[in-house]
Amino acid sequence: MATTFDTRPLTRPVTKAETSEFRRAMLRSGEAGWRPNTAGAVAVVALFAVVLPTVITANVAFRAGWSLRTSLLLWAALSVGVVVVAVLRRGRGGNHWVRLLRAWEFARANGMRFSPQSADPPYQGAIFGLGRDRRVLEHVWSTDGPVADCGRYRYTTGSGKESKVHQWQFAAIRLEGPLPHMLLDARANNTFMGSNLPTSFDRDQRISLGGEFDRHFDLYAPDQYGHDAFYVFTPDLMAHLIDETHAFDVEFVDDWMFLYTRYDLSVAEPATWERLARISDTVTARMRDRSRTYRDLRVADQAQAPLPPGMVAHAPVHAPHAIAPQGRRLRRKRYWLPTALIVGGWFAFQALRSWLDR
Template sequence: MTDSLADTFDLGALRSPVAVHDVRRFDRAQGTPLGRRWKAKIVVCTLYLAAQAVFLSLYVPVAKLPSATADTITGAVFVLSGLLAAWWCAVAWRDAVRAVRVARAAASNGLDFDVHPRVVDLPGTAVVSLPGAVATHALRPRSAGRWPVFTAASVGPEFARAVRHRGIVAITLEVQTPHIVVHNRRARARDGFASKVRGGQRLRLEGDFDRTFSLYVPAGYERDALYVFTPDVMQRMLDVAADCQAELVDGWFVLTARRPWRLWREQEFVALLTMVSVLGTRVRSQTQRYRDDRSLRSGEVAPHGRRLRVRLSAGFIAAIFVPGVFVVAGLCRLLGLV
């Protein structure tokens, strides 16, 4: 399925040559701040090397080192500084080339590409669990027709590098649905989602699907979940999104990968668009006639179906423990129990 779809995508731009003027034109089109542009990084490297040279020219005479020692220190610093600057400049150029190629490939396939970090306005538990997160390398359709309305991006904190970034695809649905999470064991997610959900909300799937997926749905919405996540949908998820979690929430179908999208790689570019074309389109079709009979308002989901119930966090319990002890002690005294 993936191979046949790959032939419908224009991927030549991901292999196209990129010149300096192409990067300059891309930066202008994207509105890249001067401090983030490739040329600015080259200037910073040049100033860094110049500062090293000035420092050594002042330090060596003052230190009155032997000639051989001074030459050794100067040579070692120049070599290490040059290698570091060369690596940094090479990475900056590589990233600029990748961004230009992805933007070209996106345009060839009717998509817009935004490389810059933006404040996240996307649904899903993966985004909620990352306060202060930003989205980068975002893909969106230019117009309706070929693609459903979706946003694909790499999501993570802007500065906290210790937190792993994730890839996310959020596809709009035509209707509101209950909050349903398909937890994929193959994805090896480390978010501990299963331990956060209260009991009585897991729905077991038939056949081999239950070995791979755990489906969580608000109590009373089990039949609704099976209406959406049919064996056909689950098989498509195995075929094209085997390393992703899936979620229905607030009128969105959200797929989350445990690492960011590497769109400059043809295989991953195709895999992402295939998820939207094959799985996203199928879920949109499956949900377009859905109605929640429990809701008093047409087109909406009843309040108890809008969110899965989760356990109280350890942090919340720890925060209220001591004040709670004081409240209990005060009530006991007021009631004359002690």
């Protein structure tokens, strides 16, 4: 049966009255994801209500030669105006609340849930667990069905002037059993510096599957898991990956499949769910089958499990699902050369300074 999502709620006309009522209901719900950031909003409004009127008043008063009293009156009027505009704009809600209403109705129509923001997800993929202030914005998820999670993931690195906010759009797809940690790094979204992913893995873990597939993806698999990768990525699966996910980075961690992109998985766009439906019927269906039948023969109880008559040792059989420790995580890249150059440069500098002080 083909996967379908009812995307009509994402495009239906929404009235101002509906938006206002929805906003009031959600703010009254008490759910954490719907609580407004009142402190942050007050701080921003207060900043603009002080800085902007002060700059304008100082400029006008200096040019016109106004008295202190007249200048203060102008400053007060401008400050009140900034606050009134901010309150009215926040009260109307605008396109932001229309977008939230449509996404909420879409989730409800498809047996899923929606929150404008959720806490840091517990996933182990390449984009997760980095930086601080990690959260999922415009979050749609479900406890049923293969497409379990979709949203905009955000985290912050650095501090002060070096602070930077990173954003990714992702989909988390539940498999039927664990697989070795494998990554398909899409070449279509790479930069001139290489992979756009925030986590790098040792390049000696790269595996070539040959032909057209290698022109679209760089495949990483743990050491000695090359034959396992050939079992998982059958020719028909590789063809569907090229057709449907060539613009995504695809990662397999434990019993999850992740799709990563910067721009192409907005939960408020019907095209996102149409694309995920096609992926579910092609890539996901085959990956769920692979994960159900795969077993890692490096695990003792699986290697010793009796095989059906006529089945060779490396053929997939139904057996207790487990992945050996060496296959659970890819080895991350270590930047030894930059570290060595920095340490060597520091010692060279100290030696030079000591020599000059003689």
